[in-house]
Amino acid sequence: MKILLKTTVAAAVVLAFCQSTASADTLRVAADLSYPPFQYRDSQGKPAGFEIDVTDAICAAIQAQCQYVAGSFDSEIPALLAKKVDFISPQGATEKRRKSIDFSDFVYHIPTQLVARKGSGLLPDAAKLQGKHIGVQQGTIQEIYANQYWAPHGVDVVPYADQDTVYQDLTAGRLDGALSPAVAVTFGFLVKPEGKDFALAGAEVRDDKIFSTGSAYGLRKGDEALKQRLNQGLAKIMADGSWDKIKQRYFGDIDMKVHQPADIK
Known part of the structure; x- marks a missing residue:
């Protein structure tokens, strides 16, 4: 009985550890920290800005840890394709970019x-x-x-x-x-x-072929699991008001949501 109890407890501890590890995984995010107020370094040198706060909120919603990998904007897609990062901070989901990478649901739109x-x-x-x-x-x-x-x-x-x-x-x-x-x-x-x-x-x-309907997270083609997680996290912070609170803090009453039929991505 004692041996069985110890075995059961040990198994529970291992399971809890595995669940904790799985729910607290680290996701590497490509970021251009020279783009205030969307992305920049604060007075302590830490990543800050509208996109950083939104991404942190999404990562918290999906129980992941965001790790920002700073670089220039034009190096982000090559870094993604080389698997140096897991996804890219929001950028315009254009037709040209969709030829090489995939995108999450839209995060926001700006003219x-x-x-x-x-x-x-x-x-x-x-x-x-x-x-x-x-x-x-x-x-x-x-x-x-x-x-x-x-x-x-x-x-x-x-x-x-x-x-x-x-x-x-x-x-x-x-x-x-x-x-x-x-x-x-x-x-x-x-x-x-x-x-x-x-x-x-x-x-x-405006140009319908060059400009996108909105900005979204960039992902490697075929990475459906991460795409689904990011979309779920985004939907959650949209629904609970977190996205609106972050947007209000940076941009006040400016409407930055993407308005379109739900089946168009």
């Missing part, structure tokens, strides 16, 4: 707009931007759009490794404008002292 010095008269039109220097973050859908529609018409499209350097060159006068996600440039640049002389210029830039 793309031109930012320029106040009074410059610049608008997101190739004819009005001819001869101008327009900054973009390399590897982004903004770079793809500018190279396809503006560069052939004499616009100098200047790629940068990170968004902070784009802002620095705008302030220094080395750029006439930049094509960027509107929310990122508003809260990462325009609200700061160095951005006081700049503003969003013109309407949202």
Whole structure:
């Protein structure tokens, strides 16, 4: 009886340990920490921002530990394909990217707009931007759009490794404008002292083939198990109000949810 009891207890301990290990697994997340307020390093050097907080909430919901792997934006897909990370922080789920990777359900949507010095008269039109220097973050859908529609018409499209350097060159006068996600440039640049002389210029830039309906987590094709987990975690924080609280803290009442039929992903 004692031997049986000890065996039963030992088995229970092993089972509990296995369950604990399985529920507390570590997921490596590719992150570009030079993109406030979405991703950046706080005063202690730790990952912070809207996407970081949302991802942490999802990982908590699925009982996983997030481990952020910092790198440049254009290195994220290669890192994913090389299995250096398990998934990528939210980015536009474009047709081009879907050819090489898969995506989770949509996390949020933000429009793309031109930012320029106040009074410059610049608008997101190739004819009005001819001869101008327009900054973009390399590897982004903004770079793809500018190279396809503006560069052939004499616009100098200047790629940068990170968004902070784009802002620095705008302030220094080395750029006439930049094509960027509107929310990122508003809260990462325009609200700061160095951005006081700049503003969003013109309407949202749209292209159904280049721009996506929304931003989502990038995954390796065939990784259905992780995709399902992330979607379940996202659905949970959407339903319990956690996503809304995080969005409100960073962006106030701006509507950033993706509005579309439920069967379109």
